[in-house]
Amino acid sequence: MKRQDKTVDPFKDEIERLRLRVAELEKTNEELPESESRFRRLAETGRDVLWTISLDFKYTYVSPSVTELLGYTVEEIMALNPLEILTPDSRALVIRALQEELAKEHGNPRSTFASRFEEIDQYHKDGSIRHLGVATTFLRDQDGRPVGIVGISHDISDRKAAERALQAEKDKLEALLNHSPFGILVADREGQIRFLNPQAKELLGYDPPDIPNREEFLRKTAFPSGLDPQASLEWKEYLNRARPGDTRSGRSDIRCKDGSVKTISYKHVMLESGDRILAFEDITERSRTEEMVLAQRDLSIALSATSDLHEAMRLCIDMSLKGAGMDAAGIYLSHVDSGLRLEAYKGISDAIAGRMSHLQYNWLEEHSIRQQLPLYLEVGEMPPEFSCLATDEGLLSAAIIPICHEGRVIGCFTAASRKSSVIDRSLRNHFEALAAQIGSAIARIRAEYALKKAHGELERRVSERTVELWKSWEQLIAQYKGIPVPTYTWQASGDDLLLVNFNDAAEMITQGRIVDFVGVTARDLYKHEPEIMHDLHRCFNEKTNFDRDMVYTYKGTGETKYLSVKYAYVPPDLVIVHTVDITDRKRAEEVLQETHEKLEAQVRERTAELVAANEELRREIAERKRAQDASRRIEERLRSTLSSIHDLVFVLDREGRFVDHYQPQGQTDLLYLPPEKFMDKSFRDVLPVSLASMLEDALRAVATTGRVQEMDYSLNLRGEERWFSAKMSELRDDSGHFAGVTAVVRDITERKQALEQLRASLEEKEVLLREIHHRVKNNLQVIQSLLHLQAKHMHERPHLDVFKDMEGRVYSMAMAHERLYRSDNLAVINIAQYFADLVEHLMISNAGLHPRVKVVKEIDGISLDLDTATPLGFILTELVANCLKHAFADGRGGELRIMLHSEDGTRFEMQVSDDGVGMPDGVDMENLKSLGLNLVRIFAHQLGGQVSITSEKGTRVSIAFDNLTCRGTSRSPLRSL
Numbered sequence: 001m002k003r004q005d006k007t008v009d010p011f012k013d014e015i016e017r018l019r020l021r022v023a024e025l026e027k028t029n030e031e032l033p034e035s036e037s038r039f040r041r042l043a044e045t046g047r048d049v050l051w052t053i054s055l056d057f058k059y060t061y062v063s064p065s066v067t068e069l070l071g072y073t074v075e076e077i078m079a080l081n082p083l084e085i086l087t088p089d090s091r092a093l094v095i096r097a098l099q100e101e102l103a104k105e106h107g108n109p110r111s112t113f114a115s116r117f118e119e120i121d122q123y124h125k126d127g128s129i130r131h132l133g134v135a136t137t138f139l140r141d142q143d144g145r146p147v148g149i150v151g152i153s154h155d156i157s158d159r160k161a162a163e164r165a166l167q168a169e170k171d172k173l174e175a176l177l178n179h180s181p182f183g184i185l186v187a188d189r190e191g192q193i194r195f196l197n198p199q200a201k202e203l204l205g206y207d208p209p210d211i212p213n214r215e216e217f218l219r220k221t222a223f224p225s226g227l228d229p230q231a232s233l234e235w236k237e238y239l240n241r242a243r244p245g246d247t248r249s250g251r252s253d254i255r256c257k258d259g260s261v262k263t264i265s266y267k268h269v270m271l272e273s274g275d276r277i278l279a280f281e282d283i284t285e286r287s288r289t290e291e292m293v294l295a296q297r298d299l300s301i302a303l304s305a306t307s308d309l310h311e312a313m314r315l316c317i318d319m320s321l322k323g324a325g326m327d328a329a330g331i332y333l334s335h336v337d338s339g340l341r342l343e344a345y346k347g348i349s350d351a352i353a354g355r356m357s358h359l360q361y362n363w364l365e366e367h368s369i370r371q372q373l374p375l376y377l378e379v380g381e382m383p384p385e386f387s388c389l390a391t392d393e394g395l396l397s398a399a400i401i402p403i404c405h406e407g408r409v410i411g412c413f414t415a416a417s418r419k420s421s422v423i424d425r426s427l428r429n430h431f432e433a434l435a436a437q438i439g440s441a442i443a444r445i446r447a448e449y450a451l452k453k454a455h456g457e458l459e460r461r462v463s464e465r466t467v468e469l470w471k472s473w474e475q476l477i478a479q480y481k482g483i484p485v486p487t488y489t490w491q492a493s494g495d496d497l498l499l500v501n502f503n504d505a506a507e508m509i510t511q512g513r514i515v516d517f518v519g520v521t522a523r524d525l526y527k528h529e530p531e532i533m534h535d536l537h538r539c540f541n542e543k544t545n546f547d548r549d550m551v552y553t554y555k556g557t558g559e560t561k562y563l564s565v566k567y568a569y570v571p572p573d574l575v576i577v578h579t580v581d582i583t584d585r586k587r588a589e590e591v592l593q594e595t596h597e598k599l600e601a602q603v604r605e606r607t608a609e610l611v612a613a614n615e616e617l618r619r620e621i622a623e624r625k626r627a628q629d630a631s632r633r634i635e636e637r638l639r640s641t642l643s644s645i646h647d648l649v650f651v652l653d654r655e656g657r658f659v660d661h662y663q664p665q666g667q668t669d670l671l672y673l674p675p676e677k678f679m680d681k682s683f684r685d686v687l688p689v690s691l692a693s694m695l696e697d698a699l700r701a702v703a704t705t706g707r708v709q710e711m712d713y714s715l716n717l718r719g720e721e722r723w724f725s726a727k728m729s730e731l732r733d734d735s736g737h738f739a740g741v742t743a744v745v746r747d748i749t750e751r752k753q754a755l756e757q758l759r760a761s762l763e764e765k766e767v768l769l770r771e772i773h774h775r776v777k778n779n780l781q782v783i784q785s786l787l788h789l790q791a792k793h794m795h796e797r798p799h800l801d802v803f804k805d806m807e808g809r810v811y812s813m814a815m816a817h818e819r820l821y822r823s824d825n826l827a828v829i830n831i832a833q834y835f836a837d838l839v840e841h842l843m844i845s846n847a848g849l850h851p852r853v854k855v856v857k858e859i860d861g862i863s864l865d866l867d868t869a870t871p872l873g874f875i876l877t878e879l880v881a882n883c884l885k886h887a888f889a890d891g892r893g894g895e896l897r898i899m900l901h902s903e904d905g906t907r908f909e910m911q912v913s914d915d916g917v918g919m920p921d922g923v924d925m926e927n928l929k930s931l932g933l934n935l936v937r938i939f940a941h942q943l944g945g946q947v948s949i950t951s952e953k954g955t956r957v958s959i960a961f962d963n964l965t966c967r968g969t970s971r972s973p974l975r976s977l
Contacts, residue, residue: 071126884896
């Protein structure tokens with residue numbers, strides 16, 4: 001009884017204090033209407049959002065401009081927790097700022113005008129992020145204590161975007177300067193060096209701190225005016241008269257910090273600020289190379305003008321001595337029996353030349369000269385054959401360059417120096433190019449010698465062949481003229497045909513008048529006989545041969561005869577017409593027709609059939625010829641297409657031999673072996689055993705089933721493992737029998753590597769997602785444990801029930817996350833298992849209330865996503881807890897039935913019913929004030945569902961809803977709270 005008094009007294013004191021505080025606030029409110037009216041007019045007319053919140057983060061006022069800024073109406077934003085629409089980083093920033101300000105307030109209250117400005121990121125209603133500048137201060141009571149927060153939010157998204165763009169441009173400019181291939185120098189108007197990029201420092205050898213002043217730097221480097229004093233003076237005059245925007249480009253020689261002289265190409269720009277930017281590039285090697293290229297060009301011109309081999313070798317030796325600065329040079333040429341023999345030299349004594357007059361083939365093989373590799377020697381590396389160059393001639397370095405032509409060594413070019421012990425890279429390139437020129441010149445001169453000899457032989461043969469052809473031509477003319485039937489030759493001219501020739505029989509039958517028609521077109525000659533003109537054009541256009549009988553009246557003599565005309569096409573542009581006089585035959589046929597009319601009719605019918613069959617045969621032959629031409633063109637296009645694709649194509653016969661192949665142009669590195677090593681050979685002899693076994697199985701499957709077979713395999717190409725995908729389809733011969741396969745092979749190495757990377761990334765993300773769900777479950781279990789521990793200290797039943805209800809709600813969320821990270825599919829939860837765990841937990845936690853309650857579950861094997869399962873868990877927890885507390889509160893027994901069904905996987909119905917005491921009489925089912933049932937309605941509304949409650953022989957709660965994922969929505973399960 002005493003304990004109850006101690007509990008009630010503090011509540012009475014607190015109630016008294018609240019009553020006094022309310023009286024003070026009512027007095028204050030009477031004085032504030034006008035001030036509040038002005039405040040609201042100002043807040044509702046501005047573009048910025050004016051808002052107030054309590055210290056427990058609930059909106060108490062938001063100005064209407066929030067709709068334009070965040071997309072929410074005032075009513076929608078007032079129903080939300082301010083922290084929920086902040087990004088995680090901004091949420092942490094706001095909480096930290098509030099903690100800091102409250103800490104400052106403790107023991108040292110701030111003035112009412114103290115404020116704070118922060119930049120935060122807030123979610124728009126459409127899910128996008130808005131960048132806001134927020135000015136805040138405390139709302140205080142009359143004693144100056146904070147009771148809330150007032151703030152103004154201003155959209156700074158445009159400024160943030162501009163700042164990001166400016167920083168990006170700054171980063172790009174800095175990266176461009178630091179990674180530019182050119183040296184860049186920046187100096188102020190007084191000439192002091194302010195910046196050198198890494199390339200400029202490397203080229204000059206200077207850092208800006210190493211440069212004491214402008215005059216000394218220019219004196220040391222003569223930069224960029226060159227080492228010529230006159231050029232330096234002109235450069236200074238240019239700097240004095242240069243104006244902003246002026247530029248100057250050129251070349252110059254400079255002296256670097258280490259004393260070396262380099263040639264640069266530079267461009268100078270004068271800025272508005274007076275600063276100067278100088279961009280430059282080291283072209284020392286390029287200048288030297290250009291000089292050598294020009295010398296090589298002059299040498300090429302000189303070599304092309306001579307046909308004397310010794311003169312060409314002398315020109316090459318002079319070029320190496322003058323252009324490259326060498327002291328001695330020589331040229332060896334190949335001889336079949338004696339290796340290489342010295343043919344020309346300069347810069348060494350005749351005695352030394354005699355000692356080095358021959359190089360044996362075994363020596364060339366030993367020093368890789370025969371493998372077309374150049375040999376560069378220093379004084380200590382010279383072999384015995386060349387040691388006399390150092391001992392007797394004082395030469396410090398030598399080069400031996402193979403002279404090659406058509407893939408074989410035909411000689412050597414040698415050069416030596418008494419000044420330098422090392423032949424640098426540019427000279428090596430020059431010597432190798434010079435050796436190539438020598439090889440080309442030697443091959444050309446030798447070819448000219450051979451060509452002159454061959455030309456004489458060719459003239460002799462041409463003369464003999466001309467005589468033979470002339471004799472053949474005369475024979476052909478005689479044969480043409482002697483054809484016993486009149487024959488005419490027509491030649492294509494534009495879109496018509498001209499009569500160009502005729503034989504003796506034609507001249508005889510026309511009594512020599514055929515000469516008058518030579519050169520006349522078919523249209524002019526046969527304008528009254530269109531069928532003849534049509535036949536001529538048909539023969540030429542269709543490139544075919546055919547016969548036709550006709551009655552023809554000769555234009556020269558006026559004589560009419562029956563003719564059998566044969567048209568023959570002669571490539572490329574001729575039509576030959578043979579005419580056979582069949583007048584006598586026609587007359588005999590007329591006589592036979594009179595005496596044997598019936599027989600003639602049969603003959604005509606048979607003749608017509610034969611003519612039709614013959615014509616059909618001719619058409620079939622012509623059609624087959626056209627088909628063969630089309631097939632040939634298709635094959636050519638197919639070969640052209642196959643050679644331009646990026647896949648390899650192999651053709652194997654029925655025995656497994658490679659009979660053809662196609663490869664992408666320029667991609668020989670995809671072949672396992674060169675074509676000459678596998679063409680016309682069986683794949684069993686050229687491929688690795690494992691691959692050959694796979695290919696043999698695939699060939700057998702194609703031959704037996706006729707279906708396309710696919711296989712993936714790997715090969716080691718030049719030390720690198722590469723993956724390929726092959727598709728094999730059958731080839732059949734004209735009889736339809738299996739003749740082999742076509743294999744299309746594609747390099748899928750990059751796709752394999754990408755798939756492996758994607759698989760590894762997916763596994764890593766899945767592990768991370770499981771860890772997230774596991775940690776969320778652990779955190780919720782910690783909260784549940786805290787609630788459970790706190791409940792142990794509660795002795796009043798109402799307070800204990802509240803904590804148990806909260807513990808059950810937290811457990812339902814934790815169980816959802818546990819089901820996710822234990823599931824094979826991280827996207828959905830097995831609802832049957834989830835509901836079973838929740839009900840078991842509720843039955844155990846309320847063990848004293850339901851000793852005789854039987855639970856019946858009718859739940860389909862349904863899997864739902866987290867956004868749908870979590871609200872369902874809340875609803876089930878609330879309904880089962882209410883049932884155990886109220887329906888069976890007096891310890892009676894009964895049945896608790898839980899049902900969840902789905903018709904089509906998108907629409908669901910959930911029922912929780914009992915046969916307990918039911919609802920009291922007179923209770924309005926639609927306006928229940930229970931917190932648990934209100935939560936049920938909230939979560940059902942979130943799922944887009946409707947709640948119905950009936951009380952007949954107990955209580956039944958039904959909820960019909962859709963799967964959130966099927967509706968295309970996704971939001972936090974606690975957003976509605």
